[in-house]
Amino acid sequence: MATNASREEAGRHALELIEEAGIVLTDEEKAGLEIVDFGFDDLVRVGTQIHTYVNTDRYCAKELVQLPGQTCPEHRHPPFDGTPGKRETFRCRAGKVYLYVEGEETEEPAVSPPEREEHYTAGHEVALEPGEQYTIPPDTNHWFRGGPEGAVISEFSSRSVDEKDVFTDPAVDRLSNIDY
Amino acid sequence: MATNASREEAGRHALELIEEAGIVLTDEEKAGLEIVDFGFDDLVRVGTQIHTYVNTDRYCAKELVQLPGQTCPEHRHPPFDGTPGKRETFRCRAGKVYLYVEGEETEEPAVSPPEREEHYTAGHEVALEPGEQYTIPPDTNHWFRGGPEGAVISEFSSRSVDEKDVFTDPAVDRLSNIDY
Numbered sequence: 354m355a356t357n358a359s360r361e362e363a364g365r366h367a368l369e370l371i372e373e374a375g376i377v378l379t380d381e382e383k384a385g386l387e388i389v390d391f392g393f394d395d396l397v398r399v400g401t402q403i404h405t406y407v408n409t410d411r412y413c414a415k416e417l418v419q420l421p422g423q424t425c426p427e428h429r430h431p432p433f434d435g436t437p438g439k440r441e442t443f444r445c446r447a448g449k450v451y452l453y454v455e456g457e458e459t460e461e462p463a464v465s466p467p468e469r470e471e472h473y474t475a476g477h478e479v480a481l482e483p484g485e486q487y488t489i490p491p492d493t494n495h496w497f498r499g500g501p502e503g504a505v506i507s508e509f510s511s512r513s514v515d516e517k518d519v520f521t522d523p524a525v526d527r528l529s530n531i532d533y
Numbered sequence: 534m535a536t537n538a539s540r541e542e543a544g545r546h547a548l549e550l551i552e553e554a555g556i557v558l559t560d561e562e563k564a565g566l567e568i569v570d571f572g573f574d575d576l577v578r579v580g581t582q583i584h585t586y587v588n589t590d591r592y593c594a595k596e597l598v599q600l601p602g603q604t605c606p607e608h609r610h611p612p613f614d615g616t617p618g619k620r621e622t623f624r625c626r627a628g629k630v631y632l633y634v635e636g637e638e639t640e641e642p643a644v645s646p647p648e649r650e651e652h653y654t655a656g657h658e659v660a661l662e663p664g665e666q667y668t669i670p671p672d673t674n675h676w677f678r679g680g681p682e683g684a685v686i687s688e689f690s691s692r693s694v695d696e697k698d699v700f701t702d703p704a705v706d707r708l709s710n711i712d713y
Binding site: 406 | 554556557562586591593594620622624666668689690
């Protein structure tokens with residue numbers, strides 16, 4: 354798990370980006386911001402910050418924050434419980450996000466995977482700026498990185514069950530931020 | 534259908550409120566803003582403005598705009614096609630919205646129904662300001678009105694099928710803004 358100091362810094366920075374995007378969270382919501390380091394203790398390079406508005410068996414909505422240059426590692430949402438798996442729509446609210454999905458490889462991508470690049474396979478680039486959105490089908494590998502000023506991304510989706518996510522890198526621990 | 538002049542005015546005002554809330558829409562999205570007068574040709578008092586980000590068989594996300602004092606008439610989302618009916622979460626982004634749902638009647642509600650008040654039955658008041666949200670269960674009567682400065686409301690929900698909505702007032706024409 355990331356040190357408390359860097360977790361605090363990542364959380365503070367993410368809340369700044371949310372506020373700059375004009376998005377109001379309550380104090381309780383701010384205190385509950387999810388800071389995910391995926392088990393790498395290196396939030397500057399790998400991680401994501403999440404506020405979940407609602408997550409029911411029918412739909413889910415979140416705000417995702419990528420710090421500048423911070424990568425959310427490659428993963429997919431496979432079928433479970435008789436559903437096709439989580440389908441999600443990313444809507445960029447502020448900053449810029451570089452999203453990579455399965456599909457025709459972009460010849461000169463804007464960014465490269467971080468360390469452990471052998472665990473990144475999706476190479477079709479979709480760069481999103483405010484007002485732009487993209488829907489990722491279920492069971493489709495994807496990863497994404499915040500641009501130079503980070504990114505705030507609204508995620509609209511079917512039900513989210515984090516523990517069902519499959520990461521390409523077996524070293525990823527999606528739930529490392531949760532105390533049991 | 535509302536006159537073109539008042540439709541244009543309602544659309545312009547709604548887009549201003551969206552922009553003031555820090556929400557970026559593309560020019561194409563702005564041009565496609567849905568302006569609903571419910572068949573009353575009186576958008577100052579009755580209507581709603583809607584931008585739909587995504588609407589699939591699994592989830593839906595919209596931005597709703599209520600102009601100052603503008604009411605969306607009472608309706609519910611009944612079961613259809615084997616589903617329990619649309620369930621929706623309102624998240625206030627800017628301004629203030631007075632939402633009335635089925636339940637214990639609020640003794641001194643902030644606002645009263647508009648004309649044709651006999652077609653308003655839900656009297657449990659939920660006032661939402663930025664950062665506050667409320668989930669309306671399926672098949673539950675509700676109506677809502679923008680506060681003095683209007684309101685921008687993110688709606689996260691299951692699939693939206695407007696023609697399945699049931700309005701308490703039989704005179705309502707939900708699809709009056711659509712040309713066939």
